[in-house]
Amino acid sequence: MFSHIPLLSLLIWLPIAGGVAVLLTGGDENAKLARTIAIATIMISILLCVPLYLGFDNNSYKMQFTEVVPWIAAYDIKYSLGVDGISMPMIILSTFTSLVVVLAACRSIKTKVAQYMATILILQGLMVGVFAAVDAILFYVFWEGMLIPMYICIGIWGGANRVYASIKFFLYTFLGSALMLVALIYLGMKADSFSILSFYPLPLAKSIQEMIFIAFLLAFAVKIPMWPVHTWLPDAHTEAPAGGSVVLAALMLKMGVYGFFRFSLPITPDACRAFDWVLIVLSLIAIVYIGLVAIAQTDMKKLIAYSSISHMGFATLGSFMIFAIVRNTADFRDAYMSLEGAMVQMISHAFSTGAMFFGIGVLYDRLSSRMIKDYGGVAHTMPVFAAFFMLFAMSNVGLPGTSGFVGEFMVIISAFKANFWITFFAASTLIIGAVYTLWLYKRVFFGPLVSDKVKGLQDIGGFEVIVFTLLAVPVIYIGVYPEPILDVFHASVGHILYLSHLTKLT
């Protein structure tokens, strides 16, 4: 019904155009105008998501809302877009996250407003592009393009150590994706087309698959990030402004896992099957080791950054456990829960971790400190904020009834079909996660008021309450009733499972 409107193109280019328009408003004397344009743009984007969601056919794994325009004819590179049950929710999530970030920025960003809003809007458009691209080169363009606004975001609005952090961020992620480009070009030459879908049936020898797998792995592992290429993330997070951190945590990290779904699993299934144990071990290291490291943090933002890596461990574990499960049960319906658990974990993580980064932003705006020791007794002066933060903390520790539970639960339950010890180490997050999250909460919110500064804190209001409410609703909704979201995934997850269990050896 909406097929004649280029919905995906609009979702990509409208925010970018809006971003340019915001830039044109110039300096901070026009900050109000900049904010208005930014909010208007993002609101229209949200409205565009409605037909995207309503018009989406849950029963099909095929690309929908497709748009194809020739681009570089000589190499058969096309401007080709489309969404399936994996990317559609991610696009809505991207747009929603940007809305929240823009709203929050209305209060917290006071200098270079237009530039900040423009950065976020352009970033949003590029991220939607990543999820919507069906052409490998187009995907790569968006994938790399996205780094630039993020780099700027950290480099300009960041904290004291922002130069080091932004360069570390850029180098890491850029290095990772260099090899991916090589792999994509190789696949494109081989398939005579750069459509990602044309890579799927391509027969590939074992050694080639392994090389491609490793190239992809580097690109995606850095993004997620997986141990041991994770150390850029805490630095990037601590230096980034709150909004930047939210985009980073809620969306950019997800692109790595999305890459596994879109590229690694269907294109190099034999290599994935051979190396699944590597990914499983790395995921468990993320869950346990990174969780322990999170306990030791004294900087709130670093703590949440580590917690974020630890939670992403469930997404990667869920993605690669499928082989072990099917090996044991010989029925790939058993593996749905693992893969869908990974998906839910990604989406839930966006809300709860994003909200916690916002929360720290709220505190930082007021006291200009991220150190835990500077806080204590905040619940006395900011009760509403404390209540919201408790909800997100509970989602972070995976309490049933919050979205944080759903993904973890599905992955842990599935893990038992793979191996008892995988389940055991994954389930240790119940304890470790509770320790770092609630200990943080105790030190920051509970106890007597530590200083006059804390005593003078103003509770949240206006935009902040709207932002937290917008994030709280999905956290509870997904926790209480995840079925509608799972329903969107089913067909596409099933297709990926099917593809990942084929062999492409010739």
Add this chain to the structure above:
Amino acid sequence: MHQDSVLHNLSLTMVLAPLLGAIVAGFFGKVIGKTWTHRVTILLLMVSFACAIYIAKLLILDGMPSYNGVIYTWADVGKYQFNVGFLIDRLTAVMGITVTFVSLLVHIYSIGYMAEDDGYQRFFSYISLFTFMMLMLITANNLLQLYFGWEGVGLVSYLLIGFWFHRETANFGSLKAFIANRVGDMGFLLGIAAIMTYFGTIDYSTIFADAGNFTQTTITVLPGVHWNLITVVCLLLFIGAMGKSAQMPLHVWLPESMEGPTPISALIHAATMVTAGVFMVARMSPLFELSQVALTTVLIIGAVGALFTGILGVIQSDIKRVVAYSTLSQLGYMMVGLGASAFSAGIFHLMTHASFKALLFLSAGSVIIGMHHDQDMRNMGNIRKYMPITYVAFLVGALSLSAIPPFAGFYSKDAIIDAVHLSTIPGAHFAYICVVLGAFVTALYSFRAFFMTFHTKERMSEGLRKNLKESPWVVWVPLVILVVPSIILGAMIAGPMLYDPHSILGNSVYTAPQYDVLKIMAGHWHGAWSAVAESIYTPAFWMSIAGVAVAWLSYIVFPRLPNFVTRRFSWVYYILDRKYGFDDFNQIIFARGTVGLGKALFKYADLKLIDDYMVNGSGRGIEWFSRTLRKTQSGYLYDYAFAMILGLLVFLLWLLLG
């Protein structure tokens, strides 16, 4: 069909009414004010209580069949389905009455106890939320929903222990409670995962129906070692129960939970939440009955807890801590009952305990109000003169707790002791010794607290003494109400609960024929009154009497005796004072160990190894490399790095395309 919809709607109302109360009190409490907050929550809880009674009437008196139905599908993945649904059977009915009854009284009592508190509305919101979670737990027809309620009550317990969050001890206690519970929950979740994997569902009815097919199935956890599946599942589930029901060695959080307001100690940390583990084991009885190893474990852990945590109660000087340790000990008794396959006896003790322990806590709370929140019994004495109603209430509670016939606690505890005595499960002999000695200890600490608080000479300050008076009616009315079941509940339902062939719990708990000790005991049952007469032939009775007598001798007749014993056996006192070293061990090994490990990993692995050597090292490598290569120096690391990356890209592209 019609019957089903009646039960469905009743249960839904019972469960959701407190949730509505919590929402109103939580979000609109400040708007509607204190009075309306408690009016609304109490009214809704009355609705819930009325539903619970009606459900019990339908199921137990009218013999309506139990209801098992789905409310909505939570998730549907692959070939698995997770539902939110109700199993309303007799066990649920009995638990429902217990929970809503105590909760209602605690709501009323809190009007008085929390009157001066700034967090009044927050408090009512929490306790209504707790009631909702607890009801979700007991009405669940599957393990997912049970787990939801299980974690939900844990959350509210955490929030309520830390209710006075300006106190460092309260915050420490709440954190400790949450984490200790999480250790148990990890086991519980593994158990659920195991069931899901082998049974393909987590719905009770299917699990129980299929359980028989898995008696020979083994599971390999350690290479080369095959364990019986049912045993592994039951033990994992029981680890969860150990956390929630504070069994050794996961009991450490319960004494600390006393930092919460006293009504909470009564409701959550005595009458209801901590019995969730007992409920869960009873609920899963069709599985536990298939594994003798699991039953033995339940029996032994329960028995050790019953005796050894009770002993700790004897040296406490904080009135709430005495009652807290007694709760630990009584939870041990309940577990012993379950382990001996006398599930009805375990649940029976759960019910009587809910009333007399809530009574004891609320009486203690009444004393604490009078004492202006001083809880130290060394500062009390002769309070009977000032608070006669509280005095009688506490006395009834203590008698019931000490299992003096014909008070309620006598029937339930006696049944457990008898059941263990007759049980043939390995370990029953040891457990029997523990629970009989435990009877002495129970009476000793109960009456020690009773004498120290209400008798002996007045030790409070003059200013305090002048203002000491009976608590307001909202406080003592619940006490009076609780006195009734604490006296008569035992005699009234011991017969139908335990020995009747169509007993109250009916087939909602399952006992394998070879373990059915209650059936043997039924042969010796000649009614509630002859049980009193026969009790003088049991060692447990004399143990209890001896406990009361020793307490009387030590605190009334020879008040110097306790000090003398403490000095003479100072090493014993030391061990007890350190609580057998559990807290120290956890603090040193787990708390400091974990934080230390985290710090070490961060410092040496993340910062040193990865960042310093690998990342910055390769950065320096690139710098050095590009410097020698290009011989130009602009001084910035990333210029070189960028050049390197671009160079690499061009190189690779050239390789590929050329």
